[in-house]
Amino acid sequence: MGKLQGKVAVITGGTEGIGLATARLFVNEGAYVFITGRRQKELDAAVTAIGSNATGVQGDVAKLADLDRLYQTVSNVKGRIDIIFANAGVGEFVPFPKVSEEHFDKLFNINVKGALFTVQKGLPLLNDGGSIILTGSVASVKGTAALAFMRPARLRFALSCAPGPRISKIVVSDQMLLARVQSIRRSQTGNPPM
Secondary structure, three states: OOOOOOOEEEEOOOOOHHHHHHHHHHHHOOOEEEEEEOOHHHHHHHHHHHOOOEEEEEOOOOOHHHHHHHHHHHHHHOOOEEEEEEOOOOOOOOOHHHOOHHHHHHHHHHHHHHHHHHHHHHHHHEEEEEEEEEOOOHHHHOOOHHHHHHHHHHHHHHHHOOOOOOEEEEEEOOHHHHHHHHHHHHHOOOOOOO
């Protein structure tokens, strides 16, 4: 019996990379996974690669109607969630003087807005003691202008999802964010510092 036997997970950006690898691991450990992706062909291929216990829901995390459809599907099929993995993200590297409003909006809508609403819209289905996982990126600390502005937003978001009666754990995969979240949590100061 696997560590995730009987658990239900939602993984955004599950058609390749970290998302697909995580979906495979979760299924191997006994979970049922719902994965998302923007392109139907790649989504179908990922579901086939994962094998049993996987459902693909086409959508873009930057579009709230797509997230509503995702969670309606989860509700209809399983009725609950144990793990929300907000993994969908995009990185496009542009020198600071070349960052346009369109470029910034695209990155922010997927990397920040998408993560926030992926979690918010999934909370009504999240079991007590559920887990939320946010994928970070080393790109936010390596000097990429637009991505560097998003790192503090994701940190504040992670802090606002503080473990409580419904959430047992917040994990942020960017090691620097994780260390900061852990140290703020240990301080027990009430409101986290800005």
